[in-house]
Amino acid sequence: MKKITVLVDDDGNLHADFSGFQGRTCESEEEKFRRVLAGLGLVVKTEKLVKKSDNQTQSECNQDISSRNERGIRQ
Amino acid sequence: MSQQSSYSTLIQIYAQNVDQDANIEANPRMQILRKAVQIAAEDLGGEVTDRIVDCDGKETRCLLAIRTKEYPRGVGITIPQGKVVYIYDAYRDGKEWGRKISAAINQNYSVIAVMMAQEKLGYRVQVKESQAGKQKNVVVSGGM
Numbered sequence: 106m107k108k109i110t111v112l113v114d115d116d117g118n119l120h121a122d123f124s125g126f127q128g129r130t131c132e133s134e135e136e137k138f139r140r141v142l143a144g145l146g147l148v149v150k151t152e153k154l155v156k157k158s159d160n161q162t163q164s165e166c167n168q169d170i171s172s173r174n175e176r177g178i179r180q
Numbered sequence: 181m182s183q184q185s186s187y188s189t190l191i192q193i194y195a196q197n198v199d200q201d202a203n204i205e206a207n208p209r210m211q212i213l214r215k216a217v218q219i220a221a222e223d224l225g226g227e228v229t230d231r232i233v234d235c236d237g238k239e240t241r242c243l244l245a246i247r248t249k250e251y252p253r254g255v256g257i258t259i260p261q262g263k264v265v266y267i268y269d270a271y272r273d274g275k276e277w278g279r280k281i282s283a284a285i286n287q288n289y290s291v292i293a294v295m296m297a298q299e300k301l302g303y304r305v306q307v308k309e310s311q312a313g314k315q316k317n318v319v320v321s322g323g324m
Binding site for chain 2: 106107108109110111113114115116117118119120122123124125126127128129131132134135137138141142143145146147148149150151153154155158159161162165
């Protein structure tokens with residue numbers, strides 16, 4: 106599952122976690138997200154960006170697959 | 181490859197100057213701003229108005245303003261060059277109510293915009309508030 110989790114701090118600044126994105130899909134989704142925000146009047150400036158390792162990304166995707174399978178078994 | 185990133189924010193309502201008497205309901209960004217101000221006023225037990233006063237009682241008209249019991253002089257909003265600017269008289273505002281009210285409006289605007297952006301991109305959105313000491317954070321999660 107692709108997820109964007111955004112913590113909005115008490116000054117209105119954003120701390121975002123993009124998870125479940127493989128390859129370059131994260132970059133284009135992040136760009137789209139920033140563009141849509143700008144269209145809504147929220148102009149954001151990147152202060153910090155940390156790319157997750159392939160292993161981290163793969164483990165996020167695996168976790169998602171196993172939780173989906175678990176849900177499937179329960180149903 | 182996934183990522184984590186932090187962003188500073190700026191609220192830009194118009195690209196150019198706007199007349200304070202213009203119809204504020206016409207611009208969708210103004211609707212977000214109005215909502216952000218209303219929520220902040222409710223949370224802080226204040227009221228939305230269109231003027232503030234300074235420590236000498238001199239009144240200034242603004243596009244929107246919030247007055248609270250703790251800060252009756254009020255915090256006003258103007259949008260010179262299209263950017264949201266907060267105005268208030270900080271004289272003897274030891275508890276920094278002026279800054280706190282401005283920050284609450286910023287936070288509300290960001291939360292509304294993030295929710296709307298995620299919905300627009302097709303995510304299912306959930307919102308949760310969390311308290312970290314005196315700091316109130318809001319987490320907006322979107323899944324697809």
